[in-house]
Amino acid sequence: MESLKPSTETLILDAAQAVFLEKGLAGARMQEIADRAGINKALLHYYFRSKEKLSGIIISRAIGVIMPRMMGVLETDQDLFEKIRNVVNTFISFMSHNSYLPLFMVNEVNRNPQFFFTAAIQQEKPHLDKFCRQVDEAVAQGRIRPISSTQLLMNMMSMLVYPFLGKPIFRVALGLTEEAFQEEMERRRTDVADFIIKSIEA
Amino acid sequence: MESLKPSTETLILDAAQAVFLEKGLAGARMQEIADRAGINKALLHYYFRSKEKLSGIIISRAIGVIMPRMMGVLETDQDLFEKIRNVVNTFISFMSHNSYLPLFMVNEVNRNPQFFFTAAIQQEKPHLDKFCRQVDEAVAQGRIRPISSTQLLMNMMSMLVYPFLGKPIFRVALGLTEEAFQEEMERRRTDVADFIIKSIEA
DNA sequence: AATTGGTTTAACCGTGTGGTTAATTTTTCG
DNA sequence: CGAAAAATTAACCACACGGTTAAACCAATT
Numbered sequence: 509m510e511s512l513k514p515s516t517e518t519l520i521l522d523a524a525q526a527v528f529l530e531k532g533l534a535g536a537r538m539q540e541i542a543d544r545a546g547i548n549k550a551l552l553h554y555y556f557r558s559k560e561k562l563s564g565i566i567i568s569r570a571i572g573v574i575m576p577r578m579m580g581v582l583e584t585d586q587d588l589f590e591k592i593r594n595v596v597n598t599f600i601s602f603m604s605h606n607s608y609l610p611l612f613m614v615n616e617v618n619r620n621p622q623f624f625f626t627a628a629i630q631q632e633k634p635h636l637d638k639f640c641r642q643v644d645e646a647v648a649q650g651r652i653r654p655i656s657s658t659q660l661l662m663n664m665m666s667m668l669v670y671p672f673l674g675k676p677i678f679r680v681a682l683g684l685t686e687e688a689f690q691e692e693m694e695r696r697r698t699d700v701a702d703f704i705i706k707s708i709e710a
Numbered sequence: 711m712e713s714l715k716p717s718t719e720t721l722i723l724d725a726a727q728a729v730f731l732e733k734g735l736a737g738a739r740m741q742e743i744a745d746r747a748g749i750n751k752a753l754l755h756y757y758f759r760s761k762e763k764l765s766g767i768i769i770s771r772a773i774g775v776i777m778p779r780m781m782g783v784l785e786t787d788q789d790l791f792e793k794i795r796n797v798v799n800t801f802i803s804f805m806s807h808n809s810y811l812p813l814f815m816v817n818e819v820n821r822n823p824q825f826f827f828t829a830a831i832q833q834e835k836p837h838l839d840k841f842c843r844q845v846d847e848a849v850a851q852g853r854i855r856p857i858s859s860t861q862l863l864m865n866m867m868s869m870l871v872y873p874f875l876g877k878p879i880f881r882v883a884l885g886l887t888e889e890a891f892q893e894e895m896e897r898r899r900t901d902v903a904d905f906i907i908k909s910i911e912a
Numbered sequence: 913a914a915t916t917g918g919t920t921t922a923a924c925c926g927t928g929t930g931g932t933t934a935a936t937t938t939t940t941c942g
Numbered sequence: 943c944g945a946a947a948a949a950t951t952a953a954c955c956a957c958a959c960g961g962t963t964a965a966a967c968c969a970a971t972t
Contacts, residue, residue: 516949516950531736532736534733534734534736537928537929538930538931539929539930547951548950549930550931550953551949551951553932554950558930559930611816611820613879614875614876615734617878617879618813618877618878619734621878621882624878624882636884655901655905656894656897656901659898659905662880662898663902665872665876665880666868666869667864667868669868670864670867670871673816674816674819674867674868675820676819676820677815677819678864678867680823680826680827681838682838692858692860692861692864695861699857699858700865703857703909706908706909707906707908708908718920740960750920750922752920752961755960755961755962756919759961760960760961761959761960913972914972915970915972916970916971916972917968919967919968919969920966920967922963922964922966923962924963924964926959926962927959928957928958928959929956929957929958930957931954931956931957932953932955934951934954935953936949936950936951936952937948937951938948938950939947941945941946942943942945942946
């Protein structure tokens with residue numbers, strides 16, 4: 509039941525992640541990271557020399573957490589429809605527990621595209637090819653209607669990610685309470701997959 | 711052919727908009743806004759007392775530009791399918807000329823949800839009701855398959871907005887050149903509407 | 913020409929920020 | 943133990959930032 513006190517390093521990294529994701533890169537303060545980690549600001553620089561170095565590590569970590577998970581699901585040998593259901597479900601589960609991540613990622617990737625590029629390469633180039641080929645084959649075999657695999661992928665990712673980014677807009681525009689919004693998100697676990705499959709089935 | 715030199719005020723507002731959208735609220739510097747407007751920093755505060763006031767105006771302006779346009783299309787009396795095609799087309803056109811806007815809006819709305827709330831209310835509450843009712847009726851009449859209008863709206867908005875936010879990710883993940891990406895976005899003008907309609911038609 | 917009122921500027925101010933230094937405490941280990 | 947190494951802190955620094963001040967400029971009016 510008792511938990512070993514975590515190392516200062518992980519204490520810092522966890523605090524840094526929290527602050528960076530909440531406030532954004534430019535809005536995050538080293539002092540706040542130190543405070544939340546319960547340490548001195550100088551110690552922060554002792555472990556991670558600069559804000560830039562620290563944020564770089566956090567970004568890499570974030571990419572490293574989500575990319576393998578997504579790619580893992582996309583590269584299985586499942587049937588296409590089954591795979592789509594699986595991707596949707598996996599993604600919504602993950603995002604529900606990391607709801608700050610999309611905004612942070614999307615920001616960083618737009619302010620500094622090359623960073624994502626190198627970070628992505630570094631941990632094996634994402635293999636979307638397999639998924640795309642699977643779609644193309646299904647089209648060729650007439651199992652689904654003709655559709656560009658690129659467009660399908662864009663559509664799927666959009667419907668998975670955007671609701672987490674636009675949540676405040678949706679809540680205002682649709683007049684949803686926090687609970688009501690959560691319920692809608694739960695429905696999406698099945699509804700988004702249905703929506704996609706209905707659209708592409710022959 | 712000759713253009714009257716614009717007033718200092720609009721000079722400032724245009725510069726402010728450019729800087730805020732490029733760098734984000736926290737990343738924007740009053741000095742840079744002044745420089746780009748070709749004026750002194752003190753003059754900036756002479757016209758708009760503080761950074762907060764200035765950013766507030768820019769945000770309101772941004773919301774005021776996009777909301778009426780979207781609502782205008784959503785509130786017409788067109789046939790549902792025709793309206794969907796219209797919304798998709800209008801939105802992609804607009805975003806293509808304001809590609810920095812989504813990231814800025816999504817950021818601001820997440821850091822300060824209540825601001826969007828008041829700003830949206832102020833210029834007439836968005837009337838999504840009409841669109842939602844139209845969907846519900848179409849379902850009731852069996853013209854389209856049973857689907858929640860909320861979910862449909864989320865899906866549509868997601869597929870419209872997210873590609874502009876995730877552009878760098880998509881470009882890397884799919885290995886697209888700038889031109890190739892633009893071509894894909896052009897295809898979306900018709901493809902997204904097709905994708906939606908195929909999914910919901912009875 | 914002098915007055916007035918709006919506009920613009922150079923110089924400045926207080927503060928918060930990322931980062932450093934030197935000293936102190938804690939740990940490691942012969 | 944006691945010395946070397948690592949971890950931690952208080953105090954500090956330079957500078958960039960948002961914001962202010964007081965003086966100068968400029969056009970219009972009398």
